Amino acid sequence: MIIAIRTCWKVLTVVESNSGSNWVPTLVKVETLCIILSPNTWPPFPNCHTTTLSLHFLLNPPSPPLQPASMASGDHEKQLITVTRRVAAVSNHLLPPPHTLPPIISSSNCSTSINDSYHRIHGEVSNNIPVWKTACDESGKEFTDIIYEKAEGEAIAKITINRPERRNAFRPHTIKELIRAFDDARDDSTIGVIILTGKGTKAFCSGGDQALRSGDGYADFENFGRLNVLDLQVQIRRLPKPVIAMVAGYAVGGGHVLHMVCDLTIASDHAIFGQTGPKVGSFDAGYGSSIMSRLVGPKKAREMWFLARFYTAQEAEKMGLINTVVPLEKLEQETVKWCREIIRNSPTAIRVLKAAINAVDDGHAGHQEVGGNATLIFYGTEEGNEGKTAYMERRPPNFSRFPRRP
Ligand code: 2NE
Numbered sequence: 001m002i003i004a005i006r007t008c009w010k011v012l013t014v015v016e017s018n019s020g021s022n023w024v025p026t027l028v029k030v031e032t033l034c035i036i037l038s039p040n041t042w043p044p045f046p047n048c049h050t051t052t053l054s055l056h057f058l059l060n061p062p063s064p065p066l067q068p069a070s071m072a073s074g075d076h077e078k079q080l081i082t083v084t085r086r087v088a089a090v091s092n093h094l095l096p097p098p099h100t101l102p103p104i105i106s107s108s109n110c111s112t113s114i115n116d117s118y119h120r121i122h123g124e125v126s127n128n129i130p131v132w133k134t135a136c137d138e139s140g141k142e143f144t145d146i147i148y149e150k151a152e153g154e155a156i157a158k159i160t161i162n163r164p165e166r167r168n169a170f171r172p173h174t175i176k177e178l179i180r181a182f183d184d185a186r187d188d189s190t191i192g193v194i195i196l197t198g199k200g201t202k203a204f205c206s207g208g209d210q211a212l213r214s215g216d217g218y219a220d221f222e223n224f225g226r227l228n229v230l231d232l233q234v235q236i237r238r239l240p241k242p243v244i245a246m247v248a249g250y251a252v253g254g255g256h257v258l259h260m261v262c263d264l265t266i267a268s269d270h271a272i273f274g275q276t277g278p279k280v281g282s283f284d285a286g287y288g289s290s291i292m293s294r295l296v297g298p299k300k301a302r303e304m305w306f307l308a309r310f311y312t313a314q315e316a317e318k319m320g321l322i323n324t325v326v327p328l329e330k331l332e333q334e335t336v337k338w339c340r341e342i343i344r345n346s347p348t349a350i351r352v353l354k355a356a357i358n359a360v361d362d363g364h365a366g367h368q369e370v371g372g373n374a375t376l377i378f379y380g381t382e383e384g385n386e387g388k389t390a391y392m393e394r395r396p397p398n399f400s401r402f403p404r405r406p
Helices: 002-017 027-041 048-059 073-091 117-122 172-187 229-238 254-261 287-296 298-307 313-318 328-343 347-359 363-379 382-392
Strands: 132-134 146-151 156-161 193-198 203-205 243-247 250-252 264-268 272-274 310-312 324-326
Touching: 146 172, 156 172, 156 328, 172 229, 193 203, 193 254, 193 328, 203 243, 203 254, 229 254, 229 287, 243 254, 243 328, 250 254, 254 272, 254 287, 264 313, 264 328, 272 313, 287 298, 310 313, 313 324, 324 328, 347 363, 363 382
Parallel strands: 156 193, 193 243, 203 250, 243 264, 250 272, 264 324
Antiparallel strands: 132 146, 146 156, 272 310
C-alpha cells in the first residue's frame, strides 16, 4: 500500500513539475518511472509490480503518447483535461508527499524513526549489556554443562550451554541442568524473559552428543539412554515467559530444534542453521518437524529435512525461521534490547499471547495452557472470589451481582 502511495506521488510530482506552458504529460515516462522507482526504492514490498501495473492502466490513455507539437490545440486541451482528471482521481487517494510520510518500519529500530505520541510515550530502550550475575537453582548445586545468569536489577535470565569444545552438543546431564535452570527462571517472579545461547561464537548448539549415542538414546553417567531433550522442548514451549534463542555460529541437528522451540531467534550474521539427522541416522519427528513446517511451510521443511542442507542466517531470516540477523559484535546488545522491549510490556498479555500462538499446534496441551491462563485471571476477579468465599463461609454463592455480558 505504501508503495502505491509513494509511487503515485512520485508520478504526480513529475507530472506537476512539468505543468505550465511547456506541460508535456508523457505518460510513457510516467510508466517507466513507476517501474524504476518501485523495486529500487522499496524492495521489501513484493507486490510493487501489481501496483505499477494498475497505476499504468489508470494513467495510461488508450491513445499513443501525447506529442503537443504535432497536435491540434483542441485535441491537446482535451487530452490535457483527461489526464488532469485522471491525475486528480488518483490524488484523491493519496497521502502527503513522501517526505511527510512515516518512514518504512524496520524490525528492530522502528521506535528511533517515528515521531508520534506512541513512540514519544514508550521511547527507546537501552541496548547496554547488563551486569550478569551467576545464578543457581534451589538445589544450590553447581552447574557444570551450562552457565546460568541473571541480569543485575533486570528481569532477564541467560542460560548458556557450556560445551564449546563439542560445539555445545548436549548430553543428558546438560539437558538436566538446562531443565533446572529453566524451572528456576520460570518460578522466579523477578524474571520476565529468558535468553538461551551457547558458549563462544562457533556454535549455539550442535545437537545430541554423538559420542554418547547408544541403542536407546544418549547415555552419559547412567547405563541407559535418554532423549530428555524432548522434555526440555516441551518445557520451553509451555514456559509462560518468552524464551529468546541468541544464536552465534551453528544451530544444527537437535540444536536447531532447540532454537525453533524458542519464541524468538536472534542470530549473528555468521550463524548457520540446519538439520543433520538423516545424515547421522537420526530425526526429530516431533516438534522438530511440526514446528519447522509451521515456521517455514511444509515444502521448505521437507527440503530442510530430506536434503539436510545448511542455511545462512540471511537465508534463515528470509524463510521465516528466525527473527533478525545482526553483526556478531551486536548480537548480545540486540538481544537484550528485545528483552527490554518485552519486559516493559504487560506480563499477562505476553503470557496469554505465547500460549495462544502455540495453542493450535499444541492440541489439547495448547488448549490447556490457554485455559489455565483464563483460570488464573478469573481467580483474581470478584466473581471468582465469591465462589471461594462462599465455600469457606459455608453458604451458597451469590453470583447475582455479576453481569451476564453480551
Ligand atoms: C557443527 C559442525 C557442522 C561444526 O563443524 P566444525 O568443522 O566447525 O567443527 P568440528 O571439527 O566438526 O567439531 C569440533 C569438535 O566438536 C565435536 C567434533 O567431534 C569435534 O571434536 P574433536 O574432533 O575436536 O574432538 N562435535 C561437534 N558436534 C558434535 C556432536 N553433535 N556430538 C559430538 N561431538 C560433536 C559439526 O561439528 C557437525 O556436523 N556436528 C554434528 C552435528 C550433528 O549431526 N548433530 C546430531 C544431530 S541428531 C540430534 O541432535 C538429535 C536428534 O536428531 C533427535 C533427538 C535428539 C538429538
